Amino acid sequence: MAKKKQTIYSKDWASLHPYQGSARTDFYYTTIANKIYTVLDNLLENEISDENLFYLEEEEKKQLACTLTSYFEDIISETGIFRAFTKEHYRKYNSPLPFFPCNDYANEEINTEDIQFLTWHYFMQLNRGEIPYSPETPLFSRIAEKVMEILDEEYESAPANEKLKGFFDLSPKECTNLYSLQARFAWLATESYLFQFNGRQMQEEIDDMVTTAKEDGTEEYLPDMVNVLCNDFAYNLITEFMQHSPAQWLAILLGEEHPAHEALKNLSRKYSGYFDFVDEDKYNARFRHIITGEIIEVTQKSLKGFPEDMKSDKTSLYAGFVRWQNEWWIMGLVNTYPKSEDLTEEIDKRAEEESHIFEEKTDLPENEQEIILKDILEDTNLGEGEMPLTPEETAWIAVLSDELGVSFMENAVQKGKVPELRFNGEKGYELLHDNLDFILRYIKR
Structure with a gap:
């Protein structure tokens, strides 16, 4: 043989x-x-x-x-x-x-x-x-x-x-070291067998970034750009399972009795934007978010090793911060820029993007979602020469829509507004409807 x-x-x-x-x-x-x-x-x-x-x-x-x-x-x-x-x-x-x-x-x-x-x-x-x-x-x-x-x-x-x-056996020192924990939850949520496709998405974004940098002649900045992207992924990724963050999944894996569990469970997302240094004392440094005027107190423990010119009234900085164990920590790369008219113009361009930096994402008003759902379900035309979409296909497109929230879709389905929503195959209707919340959170993140 x-x-x-x-x-x-x-x-x-x-x-x-x-x-x-x-x-x-x-x-x-x-x-x-x-x-x-x-x-x-x-x-x-x-x-x-x-x-x-x-x-x-x-x-x-x-x-x-x-x-x-x-x-x-x-x-x-x-x-x-x-x-x-x-x-x-x-x-x-x-x-x-x-x-x-x-x-x-x-x-x-x-x-x-x-x-x-x-x-x-x-x-x-x-x-x-x-x-x-x-x-x-x-x-x-x-x-x-x-x-x-x-x-x-x-x-x-x-x-x-x-x-x-x-890899998940943490020393007492590592249990309180955010950077050590980040190495674990970043790998878990992007490279482990259960979450590997998040890592593939991140790699696709890196590949696009490399292509753009080559076209723009900005390849010298690529290492920093990739570093920021990977760091953002670690803190801002919403995973496909129950919409938990990477840190929350590590907390669940380690268990409720683990000393790092509560801190990981409550670790915030990363807030990135343009800031000015205000003042400091022995324990904290204060930075003002330029667009909103919000002042945050950042623990000095997280500022070790960062350039001193970030604490100057002559520079502004672009940085990210996370809330960890009831303290603000600076996280990832920090870029400092001399204050100038050009910088002010650049910051003004980001006003709309950064004006809600400290607010959590909310769904569109229900009446707007109703209109969007109606449009999706009624639009069966793919284009000339194409077969029209079936009701089952338009129902699934509604599930895929970023503009329709989990709660809205769950209510719409339960009220019979999306009657053709189902998996392919036999028992597809029962399987999906019996697991509706899981599926909506699996897709909508």
Whole structure:
């Protein structure tokens, strides 16, 4: 019998891990990933056209295989990534998973339902949520069953990845160090197997930034620009699960008894804009937001290592701040600029953008959302030569709309204003409506 060709290598496997170098268990799990890849390749062999809803490129099959293997490694190593999701889903919806009956669900072990959910999640994220795949798609069920056969056979002998688990083991000093915690929650929400598509979105934005910089001749500023973008992502990302932030997911993973839990749970988003230095004392420095006039007191603990010219009446600075343990902390790069007419003009251009910097985002008035929903549902015309949109398609477009909030859509659906909203496939209506809040928060973020 011919030996199966290896498709997934250590480099592929390393992409879903937070550490440099390798762990002693990497070879074992890479072998499992190759077995799962073979299953996927066989099950997907008929999906040969990129117009097929379930078609995966070669690289995408490898990524899905690594994703499902990473789930297995997570459970075996007791890292707590997927367990954080099921705990939080249970807290919010009284069930460890959406979509599936979990009467025989094993909280600390591997489950076929987990694999099917992760397969659904992968396809949904791969297609940016634009296709309402049913979680009960027969292909997803077959993948889950076949993959479970592999994992079940390995379950009792699979080795824990202590290096991965150790990434979330924090020393007492690290528990109060925001920068150490940021390294953990940024990786968790952008590069771990559960949230990897957020990292892909970030990389796309970096690629666009690089292209623009080359066209504009501003490549020398790229390192700083990329640094700011990554830092903003860590603090301002709203994840696809329950609309939690990266820091909140780390808090859930660490658990309520962990000393960093409450601080992470309450960590604010990042507020960025143009500021002027006002004054300082031993404990705090005060900065005034130029557009709104709001003055914030920033702990001196966060200002160590920053340039002294930021505390000058001759310069203004563009900086970001977060609220951490009831104190304002400066976060990320700080750019200082000599005060001038040109700078004043630049700041004035940002007046509309920064005028609500300290206000939380709110939905449009309900009457405006009603008009938008009506327009979406009635607009079935795609253009000349195109088939008109079906009621099911326009209903899903309403879910995708950034202008329609979660509460508004939930009420609209419950009042029967979007009667054709459903997943594709059999039982699509019941599955979506029984998990409506989860789906709306999954898409609208």
